[in-house]
């Protein structure tokens with residue numbers, strides 16, 4: 001799948017492209033069921049909120065088949081290869097639960113700020129892809145982004161080790177206010193299967209989810225291979241060390257799991 005000239009132009013200006021229903025309802029349902037499977041595992045890669053609700057499953061593509069297939073899906077590999085002009089490896093892979101009533105805040109930040117400071121990634125030649133596994137609405141803790149903020153470069157940030165269960169380089173209030181007054185704040189919403197591609201310097205955050213509806217989103221961070229990280233201090237399953245270029249699979253690669261799920265449901 002390739003982005004159109006209009007989408008490329010939109011990306012250049014705003015730092016993101018939103019593609020509602022990029023994955024079918026059935027494909028999204030397979031991935032959503034896979035999220036429940038991984039959250040039920042007892043593994044160090046799976047982090048929880050203070051309440052015990054799941055927060056993030058890191059590196060899920062290394063221990064779950066559906067997430068392995070998504071990690072090499074042409075609907076995300078091809079547009080990102082197009083945007084970065086080269087082959088890609090997976091820098092980070094997170095399945096973020098943001099569970100009904102329990103999902104906690106993600107403070108304002110830029111992902112590349114963390115990758116530069118913590119992992120020594122040379123350039124912001126990496127991209128975030130988020131795929132909605134539940135419907136995302138204005139009330140279930142949607143991702144909020146500041147359009148155009150990717151042009152600000154790497155902004156000063158403080159290392160937040162307290163307010164959430166995940167250490168993050170976060171931006172101060174004055175910086176967020178200035179950028180938001182320039183670019184506004186938007187929250188892409190849409191059905192499960194929608195996909196958001198966003199620049200690794202785009203400023204983003206998300207509020208807690210106090211609604212009764214889950215908001216599961218998978219975030220894949222793809223980096224151009226020659227721009228691989230140079231510092232190996234974080235866990236391998238947070239900042240990956242396998243820089244092998246990803247070969248995109250066939251567009252229907254999730255369909256076998258879709259069919260398997262249908263057969264299982266029919267037998268129930």
Ligand code: SIN
Nearest residue numbers: 096106143205206219
């Ligand atoms: C992130 O910024 O990496 C996650 C935000 C979210 O899940 O809302």
Ligand code: MN
Nearest residue numbers: 109110111204
């Ligand atoms: Mn982020």
